[in-house]
Amino acid sequence: MKNFLMTLTLFSTLFASTHSxxxxxxxxxxxxxxxxxxxxxxxxxxxxxxxxPVRYRRGVGYVGYTVYRxxxxxxxxxxxxxxxxDNGRFDISADITGEAADKANLSNEEKFALEDNIEEVxxxxxxxxxxxxxxxxxxxxxxxxAKDLWEDYSQELDQNVMxxxxxxxxxxx
Amino acid sequence: MIRILMIILLAIFSVKSFSxxxxxxxxxxxxxxxIPFARSSSWDINKKLEKIFKxxxxxxxENLVVVHHVDKETxxxxxxxxNNKAIFxxxxxxxxxxxxxxxxxxxxxxxxDVSEVxxxxxxxxxxxxxxxxxxxxxxxxxxxLKTMNNNENLLTYSRAKKIDARIGxxxxxxxxxxxxxxxxxxxxxxxxxxxQKVEVTITRTIPEKNSSIDSxxxxxxxxxxxxxxxxxxKGSAGEVQSIKVFLDNPTRxxxxxxxxxSGITSKSVVMGKIEFENMNYKLFANRLGIPFGVGxxxxxxxxxxxxxxxxINKKSINCSLEEK
Numbered sequence: 001m002k003n004f005l006m007t008l009t010l011f012s013t014l015f016a017s018t019h020s021x022x023x024x025x026x027x028x029x030x031x032x033x034x035x036x037x038x039x040x041x042x043x044x045x046x047x048x049x050x051x052x053p054v055r056y057r058r059g060v061g062y063v064g065y066t067v068y069r070x071x072x073x074x075x076x077x078x079x080x081x082x083x084x085x086d087n088g089r090f091d092i093s094a095d096i097t098g099e100a101a102d103k104a105n106l107s108n109e110e111k112f113a114l115e116d117n118i119e120e121v122x123x124x125x126x127x128x129x130x131x132x133x134x135x136x137x138x139x140x141x142x143x144x145x146a147k148d149l150w151e152d153y154s155q156e157l158d159q160n161v162m163x164x165x166x167x168x169x170x171x172x173x
Numbered sequence: 174m175i176r177i178l179m180i181i182l183l184a185i186f187s188v189k190s191f192s193x194x195x196x197x198x199x200x201x202x203x204x205x206x207x208i209p210f211a212r213s214s215s216w217d218i219n220k221k222l223e224k225i226f227k228x229x230x231x232x233x234x235e236n237l238v239v240v241h242h243v244d245k246e247t248x249x250x251x252x253x254x255x256n257n258k259a260i261f262x263x264x265x266x267x268x269x270x271x272x273x274x275x276x277x278x279x280x281x282x283x284x285x286d287v288s289e290v291x292x293x294x295x296x297x298x299x300x301x302x303x304x305x306x307x308x309x310x311x312x313x314x315x316x317x318l319k320t321m322n323n324n325e326n327l328l329t330y331s332r333a334k335k336i337d338a339r340i341g342x343x344x345x346x347x348x349x350x351x352x353x354x355x356x357x358x359x360x361x362x363x364x365x366x367x368x369q370k371v372e373v374t375i376t377r378t379i380p381e382k383n384s385s386i387d388s389x390x391x392x393x394x395x396x397x398x399x400x401x402x403x404x405x406x407k408g409s410a411g412e413v414q415s416i417k418v419f420l421d422n423p424t425r426x427x428x429x430x431x432x433x434x435s436g437i438t439s440k441s442v443v444m445g446k447i448e449f450e451n452m453n454y455k456l457f458a459n460r461l462g463i464p465f466g467v468g469x470x471x472x473x474x475x476x477x478x479x480x481x482x483x484x485i486n487k488k489s490i491n492c493s494l495e496e497k
Contacts, residue, residue: 023283023389023439031438035274081337082207082218084265085306088286089438093275100273119432120457123466126438130467156459168273 030133037146094118110164201264255297266305286436292320302345309333326359370419374450429474
């Protein structure tokens with residue numbers, strides 16, 4: 001009985017709701033979906049080389065490597081450790097090595113356009129992630145929405161930016 | 174004889190009390206979200222870290238200072254404090270080597286990215302310990318950007334792997350004590366150098382009424398090509414804030430592009446109305462004028478590159494932002 005009570009007490013502390021000071025922001029899952037939509041832009045031109053199955057709690061979904069890479073797992077609290085891995089925002093970077101640029105068949109115009117407009121790309125990324133988050137739909141529908149939004153919003157940018165970005169993202173698969 | 178002894182004791186006491194050098198522990202962790210498995214809800218990571226810090230450094234002569242729940246502004250203030258000899262920072266962070274997905278972030282206890290604030294420590298700082306997962310990648314990136322160079326002798330501690338808060342802090346302290354023992358902690362020998370900069374005054378007007386109860390005018394980083402050039406403080410409804418920033422000399426208009434970033438993608442962030450005195454900047458927005466970006470906005474420079482009247486000689490290398 002004593003053991004049972006102790007176990008019960010232990011579990012009650014585990015599941016007790018706690019107040020948090022965090023600001024509600026776009027989740028990384030939704031940023032990942034927005035990125036998948038971006039990678040899917042203009043697939044007629046850029047072939048997705050490889051897709052990997054990813055296991056979710058509720059089954060198996062087929063998503064691109066990019067999603068697999070950027071989904072941030074929740075903070076692991078195991079064995080008395082407080083691991084300091086982050087669940088903060090991730091961005092798109094213009095740090096593309098010469099080797100990666102060659103592999104992606106990136107033209108100089110695309111590389112420079114990407115470098116010059118990376119701040120704008122991340123602003124679009126914020127807006128699209130937020131719209132994806134606020135839409136109640138399935139993951140596949142959210143990816144489609146993200147793709148449409150990227151196509152729409154990217155008209156504000158030099159066309160070399162998006163073509164370069166899609167090439168580099170698809171290279172990572 | 175007694176008088177002489179008293180004077181000597183008083184002098185020793187004064188030296189100890191008024192020693193201005195500080196060793197500072199800054200933590201930014203939400204205690205409620207960082208309780209390890211099988212611990213009670215009253216378990217507080219911040220208290221545990223403070224205890225470790227005070228115990229491990231009880232023999233040193235410098236004043237020990239502990240600040241919890243540090244945000245961008247407090248971090249900026251502490252990094253700019255010339256009396257701070259060493260700073261240990263503990264928070265969640267992430268990083269990886271050069272990649273199209275940039276996850277190099279250091280977040281505060283509310284999930285706000287504070288990473289760029291670390292770019293401008295004072296020249297008095299001799300040791301900076303980053304206790305957070307994969308923080309080493311970010312430190313390397315800042316060195317590539319040629320930031321964090323106010324003290325050319327600044328030693329940093331960071332790891333390129335996942336770490337536990339308490340173990341990480343102990344290791345960082347050990348690294349600091351070892352550097353002190355080996356006399357590796359040094360002040361800067363350089364003097365401030367003057368560089369030509371473009372002076373820009375930016376005004377932020379926060380609306381009288383916020384759109385929702387959760388709305389908050391967080392402090393905003395002002396970034397030029399990823400470099401921190403200024404910081405707007407937190408604001409309240411109706412407040413008008415004005416700051417001067419000094420930009421690197423441009424060769425193209427794109428070099429003058431500025432990003433105002435709260436550090437979090439959240440609709441609850443109130444950016445306010447941003448205006449640039451005498452400079453033609455345009456907010457990156459759609460055709461209806463709705464800005465792109467959530468919690469951060471991009472301002473593109475549309476004026477002339479003939480900026481001679483705005484150019485000014487400013488102390489740059491070896492001076493923190495506040496010293497400029």
